Amino acid sequence: MRLLLILLISAAATASLYARTDTEFDLYKLRIDGFWFYSIPTGSFQEATTGGVISLKKDFGFSSYSTFAGKVDWRFTRKNHLYVVGAPFDQSRQTVLQRTIVFRGQTFNVGVVTKANLNAPQIAPGYQYDIIRRRRGHLGVGVQIDFFNSGASLFAAAQTNNNNQVIFAKTSLLAPIPVARPEFRFYLTNSHACLWKATCTACTCSATETSFPRRMMWASP
Numbered sequence: 001m002r003l004l005l006i007l008l009i010s011a012a013a014t015a016s017l018y019a020r021t022d023t024e025f026d027l028y029k030l031r032i033d034g035f036w037f038y039s040i041p042t043g044s045f046q047e048a049t050t051g052g053v054i055s056l057k058k059d060f061g062f063s064s065y066s067t068f069a070g071k072v073d074w075r076f077t078r079k080n081h082l083y084v085v086g087a088p089f090d091q092s093r094q095t096v097l098q099r100t101i102v103f104r105g106q107t108f109n110v111g112v113v114t115k116a117n118l119n120a121p122q123i124a125p126g127y128q129y130d131i132i133r134r135r136r137g138h139l140g141v142g143v144q145i146d147f148f149n150s151g152a153s154l155f156a157a158a159q160t161n162n163n164n165q166v167i168f169a170k171t172s173l174l175a176p177i178p179v180a181r182p183e184f185r186f187y188l189t190n191s192h193a194c195l196w197k198a199t200c201t202a203c204t205c206s207a208t209e210t211s212f213p214r215r216m217m218w219a220s221p
Helices: 002-023 191-198
Strands: 030-039 044-046 053-055 065-075 080-087 090-096 101-103 106-108 113-119 122-134 137-160 163-186 205-208 215-220
Touching: 080 137, 106 137, 106 163, 122 163
Parallel strands: none
Antiparallel strands: 030 065, 030 215, 044 053, 065 080, 080 122, 090 113, 101 106, 113 137, 122 137, 137 163, 205 215
């Protein structure tokens, strides 16, 4: 009888602890998210002096590539967040020009092997408010400013009359873009919560999702 009472008390205490942990799931102060995804560079830019249009795909064959992004989220009250997002966007392509291109006053002739580099690292500070916050997810709205320090350069080393001629041109632009968007997260099953509780320690928690795009998460209560 005494053993049965001890077992019942132990089971009740375990259930109470599990319920409290289950209720407090996703209640963090600081969280770091990492995302892996494909970037697809598209579009074109116009030469200021001639008005000619240079296409990233048609002229240089830029294609999708693997990259990542990171987010640091500070939840300073139950429904208010301050965060910053960062992502590197950098790709180079080398091709034989199918037409003559003028870029930043430099002429890159047809048939010349030319290397193009395109980079636009992103830094985006923002604020988020959770309109609805529940055990299985939340619904909120976020506002942020995307700072893209965009840069493009062309490099060609051509041989003319047995002399090597190097042609190089570069430009850059800092573009702040304000963005407002909804923020939504919903867990279909409890598997994510179980993974979270299983890896929880006294001071930090970490979890990894196997969905696409892949996300890694670290949080401090």
